[in-house]
Amino acid sequence: MFHHVKELQFNARVSKPDVRFAKLLLEQFGGPNGELKAAMQYFVQAFGCRKAYPAEYDMLMDIATEEFSHLEIVGATIQMLLTGVNGELKNAADESDLNQMLDGNAAKENYIHEAMINPQFFLVSGGTPTLTDSVGNPWNASYIMGMGDLTADLRLNVGAETSAKMVYENLMKYTDDVYVKESLRYLMTREVAHFQMFQAALENIKPNFPPGILESDPRYSNKYFKMSKGDEFKGPWNEGKSPELGEDWQVINNPLDHIHETNGLLDEKSVGTNRTEKSVQENNKKLSEERKGIVDAATMPKNGVMSWSVYEEGLEENTVLGKINK
Incomplete structure (x- = not known):
C-alpha cells in the first residue's frame, strides 16, 4: 500500500x-x-x-x-x-510569444535544433x-x-x-x-x-561469497592468467591471498603453454588452497539444504492457505477457512 x-x-x-x-x-x-x-x-x-x-x-x-x-x-x-515553456506551447494562436520567450529568432532556431535531437521532449510532452x-x-x-x-x-x-x-x-x-x-x-x-x-x-548474510549456492572449483579459483606482455604489475589481485576465499594466488605466466600442459585445463591441479572437490561438494549440499529450509519454512502454505500479509494473527486464516467450510 x-x-x-x-x-x-x-x-x-x-x-x-x-x-x-x-x-x-x-x-x-x-x-x-x-x-x-x-x-x-x-x-x-x-x-x-x-x-x-x-x-x-x-x-x-x-x-x-x-x-x-x-x-x-x-x-x-x-x-x-x-517554467514558461509549458504555458507558451499552449499559446497556439500566436507564435511570437514563444519567439519572444526564446529571446529572438536565433534562440528559436536553437530551440528547433534541440527539438530535432529529442523531439518528444518539446513536441509530445508539451513541456x-x-x-x-x-x-x-x-x-x-x-x-x-x-x-x-x-x-x-x-x-x-x-x-x-x-x-x-x-x-x-x-x-x-x-x-x-x-x-x-x-x-x-x-x-x-x-x-x-x-x-x-x-x-x-x-x-549481514553469512556466507555471502560466492553469490548463489554453489562454491567454485578449487582448481581454478585462485589462478591469475597473465594475458598481456610488458611491465609486471603486482597487487592484491595476483599476489598474496585472495580477499574472499583466502587462497594463495597462482600466477600463470605463460597461459598458452599451461593450457597445452594441462590438456586444456582438464588435468589442472588444486594448488595454494585448502579446499578440495570433496569439501566443495559437501559445502554445496549443506548450504543448499540450509537455504532451501529457510525458504520452505517461510513460504509453505499453512492449513492450505497462503497469505502475503497477516493483518491480525489467525484472523485471516480463520475467516477464509470459515468461508470454505460454509
Whole structure:
C-alpha cells in the first residue's frame, strides 16, 4: 500500500528556467541509471525476500519507496526548469510569444535544433518531464537487474548506487544554479547512503561469497592468467591471498603453454588452497539444504492457505477457512 504525501522529501528549488539542463536532468528521470530504474529494481527484488528474509524485504521496499520520492524531486526540478515553456506551447494562436520567450529568432532556431535531437521532449510532452534519458531513448524494463538471490542482488544494487552517484556528480558540473546544485547534492548523498545500506545488508548474510549456492572449483579459483606482455604489475589481485576465499594466488605466466600442459585445463591441479572437490561438494549440499529450509519454512502454505500479509494473527486464516467450510 502506497500513500502519497504532496510535500517533497527534499525542498527542491530553482532560481531560473533552464531548458537545456532540464533535458540533461532527464537522465536521472528515465535513464538507465536513474531514479525510476532504482525504484523498480529494488521493488521487484523485494518480492523474493518477503517471507524468507523479512528484514531485507523491509530495507528493499523502504529504499525503493524513497527512490520514488527522488523521482518526484527530479521530476519537480525538471518542471521548474521548464517554467514558461509549458504555458507558451499552449499559446497556439500566436507564435511570437514563444519567439519572444526564446529571446529572438536565433534562440528559436536553437530551440528547433534541440527539438530535432529529442523531439518528444518539446513536441509530445508539451513541456513536462518524459520517461526518457537525455537524448530521448524511452525508459526500458531491461534496465532492471535481479537474480533472485539476495547476495547477488545486493551486489547489483551497490553497483546501481555507484552509477547513479556518478551521474549526479557529473550533472553538477553543468549547472550554475545554486538551488539546483543543492538538490543534486542531496540526491547524490542519498546514493552514498543506500550504497552503505546494501553493503551492510550483504555483510549481514553469512556466507555471502560466492553469490548463489554453489562454491567454485578449487582448481581454478585462485589462478591469475597473465594475458598481456610488458611491465609486471603486482597487487592484491595476483599476489598474496585472495580477499574472499583466502587462497594463495597462482600466477600463470605463460597461459598458452599451461593450457597445452594441462590438456586444456582438464588435468589442472588444486594448488595454494585448502579446499578440495570433496569439501566443495559437501559445502554445496549443506548450504543448499540450509537455504532451501529457510525458504520452505517461510513460504509453505499453512492449513492450505497462503497469505502475503497477516493483518491480525489467525484472523485471516480463520475467516477464509470459515468461508470454505460454509
